[in-house]
Amino acid sequence: MEEIRCLLWLLMVFGTASPKIWTVLHHWKTPQKACEALRDSSGASQQGLPSHVVRRMHQIHAAQVDEVLARCEKQKISILWYGEPEYPEELFAIVNPPVLLFYRGDLSVLRGTLSLTVVGTRHPSEYSRSVAWKLCRDLVQLGFVMVTGFAVGIDIIANRCALEAGKPSVALMGCGLDIAYPQQHFELKEQIAANGLILSEFLPGTPPSPANFPIRNRVLSGLTMGTLVIQAPQRSGTLITAENAMEQGRDVFCVPPANIFDKQYQGVIKYLRDGAIPVFDCRDIVYEYYTNHAHQIDGSVLYDEDRSKSDSMVMTMGEEAQEKEKKAKKPPESPEMPQVPAALPAEPEPEQLPEPVESEAPAELEELDESSRRIYQLLRENSPMHIDAIAAAVDMEMEQLTETLTILELNGVITRLPGKQFRIM
Structure with missing residues (x-):
């Protein structure tokens, strides 16, 4: 219990997901x-800590830690620290794992x-x-546990x-577990806690700030063997999770789009080009894990009477969706072929990306705050930077930095490179 009290104090001083916590712990x-x-x-000065951290060291006392513990007890929220055997061992393989996890439900669904x-x-x-309905329904019947960000x-x-299948699932929240978010799915969150697990690295009472979700996504991908991406435009928070999964050496699966020209799927297409596993x-x-996990998979679901081995569920659904769209729209009197360029430009590999050039600040930056301008100027002079x-x-x-970078x-002002590197566009 004393470890949890100390880690709560560190979390309140440094902020959730601050890598400096691990620096002082090591x-x-x-x-x-x-x-x-x-x-x-003397200890604070030895670590060369920023002024706002030193200020909070003097502001956060044992009474505030006791308030958090009392709030957890009232809301029936349990706390897990990294030294306990129940802590998910998969998280030790990621950069900057949570030092504490707040949870409700059954931790064994992750073991x-x-x-x-x-x-x-x-x-x-x-x-x-x-x-999504078809894939996830089949996967839970096969024995997979679905882990989501509950968006x-x-x-x-x-x-x-x-x-619906009577199976457990996991919801990793980007806010405190006692916050009703999303508001319309409060009852669903309670059902997940009763049948599976809800957890968060954020202190109880933490609101769902936009900065929380990119921070949360490294844990979302780190909890599991692989990440399945179903529809994502080119600039989407979903892709942060996919990028984290690749950096963590986890599998990335992508559902191919029904229409390769649909901008809603451009993010998926990018990862398919980069080597993600297509899912039809x-x-x-299942075949990616069957060799090592055959004893955990109910193979009877794979070949039912209504599906032959060569069937492609995704392609069939794509054809059905297109057929519905045709019926919903009145066909033109003289149909024309879509105009497409003679040759589509190939997307450059990361190492082929052009070096940033000196340029005036983009128009989008004028509408942003001073912090955004400072980061832009820094990257303009030092791109790329970790x-x-x-x-x-x-x-x-x-938290503030992650929100600003996102x-x-x-807004198309900077771009994210592999390895948590950033540079200006």
């Missing part, structure tokens, strides 16, 4: 020794089971919804499939 070996040293001004992260857009097409859209579909049926996922180097240069908390990326 330096002083135990949470207790780290707290004792940092409460001494000794086949787990798969499912991500996708919050606004799926009819095709993507149909594919509206594809994530909710995956969790519902598990509940649940068997494309996120930790950026954090050190601008003296900004990791906004800049979505």
Whole structure:
């Protein structure tokens, strides 16, 4: 219990997911020794900590830690620290794993089971919804545990499939577990907690800030063997999870689009080009793990009476979706062939990307805040830079930095490279 109290204090001082927590833990070996040293001004100065962290060291006392513990007890939220045997061992293989996890439900659903992260857009097409329902329903019947970020859209579909099949699923939240988010799915979250597991690395009471979700996504991909992406445009938070999975050496599966020219699927196409495993049926996922996990897979689901071995469920659904679209629209009197360029330009590999050039600040930057301008100027002079180097240069908390980088990326001002590197466009 004393370890949890010390780690809570460190979390409140440094902020959720701050890599500096692990720096001090490695330096002083135990949470207790780290707290004792940092409460001494000489220990803080030895680590060269930023002024806002030193200020919080003097502001956060035992009383605030007790308030968090009382809130967890009232909300029936349990706390797991990294030194306990129940801590998911998969997370030790990722960069900057959570030092604490807050949870409700059964932790055993993550131990000794086949787990798969499912991500996708919050606004799926009819095709993507149909594919998600079919794939996830088959996978949970085969024995897979669906792990999602519990966002509206594809994530909710995956969790519902598990509940309808009477199987457990996992929801990793980007806020405190006591926060009703998404508001319309509060009852569903309670059902998941009763039948599976909900967890978060964020302190109870933490609101669902936009900065939380990119931070959360490294854990979302790190909890499982692979990540399944179902529909994502080119600039999508979904792709942050896919990128994390690739960096962590996990499998990335992508459902091919029904229409390769549909911009809603451009992010998926990028990862298919980069080597993601295309999924036309649940068997494309199962076969990746069957050799080592055959004893955990119920193979009877693979070949039912209504599906031959050569059937492609995704392609069939794509044809059905296109047929419905044709019926819904009145055909033109003189149909014309779509105009496409004679040759589509190949997407350059990361090492072929052109070096950033000196240019005026883009128009989008004028609408952003001072922090965004500082980061843009820094990357303009030093591209590319690792996120930790950026954090050190601008003296900004990791939550705020991650949110600012995400906004800049979505506005097309900067681009994310493999290995958590960033450069200007």
